[in-house]
Amino acid sequence: MAALAEQLSPAELDWPAVHLAALTRSFGDRTILDRLDLDIPAGQFVALLGHSGSGKSTLLRAIAGLDHDVTGSGEIRAPQRISVAFQxxxxxxxxRVLENVVLGTPIRGQEAAQRGRAALTEVGLSGRERAWPRELSGGEAQRAALARSLVWEPELLLADxxxxxxxxxxxxxMHTLLRELWERHRPSVLLVTHDVDEAIVLADRVLVLDHGRLSVDLTIDLPHPRTYRDPRVAEYREQLLVALGVKED
Incomplete structure (x- = not known):
């Protein structure tokens, strides 16, 4: 692959947490990302919208360095510590739950266990350390996944x-929990979602991906906490639905 990917610390260098320049990704003859440019400042919460097949997951995989099976070019700069959360x-x-939370982290032994327990407490799963995954509800399992994503203080959280x-x-x-965890730890976040309201309520910046390029880059200038009932949320929703080619009745 011709792409240049460097693992850098934005805290040490005067760069954004994520910097993409002319990023291109293709599957065979089909171009998914088309010379895409994007900067995400350190600590910013960004949501990414787009129709199915628009390349949202491809973009996340490229930033995470997980897209070795595609043809690509362009420049990627990202932090050293990246966590990925999936659907x-x-x-x-x-x-067991605690073992899952600390799995794959660079820390070991008692320190790993202490951090894992602290992370589980943060997501409301204190006392569930020795539970098996099958014993968790869907929401509890996603809480455990969030604990795993945050246990080693990532600089960037990619959430698909x-x-x-x-x-x-x-x-x-879970929206409330994620926002609280972000405010406490302040990683940069890139959240992929199909839910326009979810993007507006959670993120401070919303992007729309269309035909491999970013067609919208919208700052959400609303205080937190936000609710779906806020009429200002409805105004942002209308802008984004128009950008996505959707009309509300």
Missing amino acids: DSRLLPWR EPFGALDALTRIK
Whole structure:
């Protein structure tokens, strides 16, 4: 692959947390990302919208360095510590919750266990350290996945529709939890979602990906906490739905 990918610390260098320049990704003859440019400042919460097949997951995989099976070019600069959260929790069924949370971290032994327990406490799962994944509800499993994502203090959290499989009430609770965790730890966040309201309520900046390029870059200038009932949320929703080619009745 011709892409240049460097693992850099934005805290040490005067660069954004994520810098993409002329990023291109193709599957065969089909171009998914077309010379895309993007900067995400350190600590910013960004949501990414787009139709199915627009390249949202491809973009996340490129930033995470997980797209070795595609043809690509362009420049990628990202932090050293990156965590990825997926739509399903991806907990290993043969490991207990605490073991899942600390799996893959660079820390070991008692320090890993202490950090894992602290992370589980933060997401409301204190006392569930020795539970098996099958014993968790869907919301609890996603809480455990969030704990795993944050246990080693990532500089960048990439989240690919992490709440898409949850029911509406659980999803709202997870929105509150994610925002609280972000305010406490302040990683940069790039959240992929199909839910326009979710993007507006959670993020401070919303992007729309269309035909491999960013067609909208919208700052959400609203205080937190936000609710779906806020009429200002409705105004942003209308702008984004128009950009996505959707008309509300």
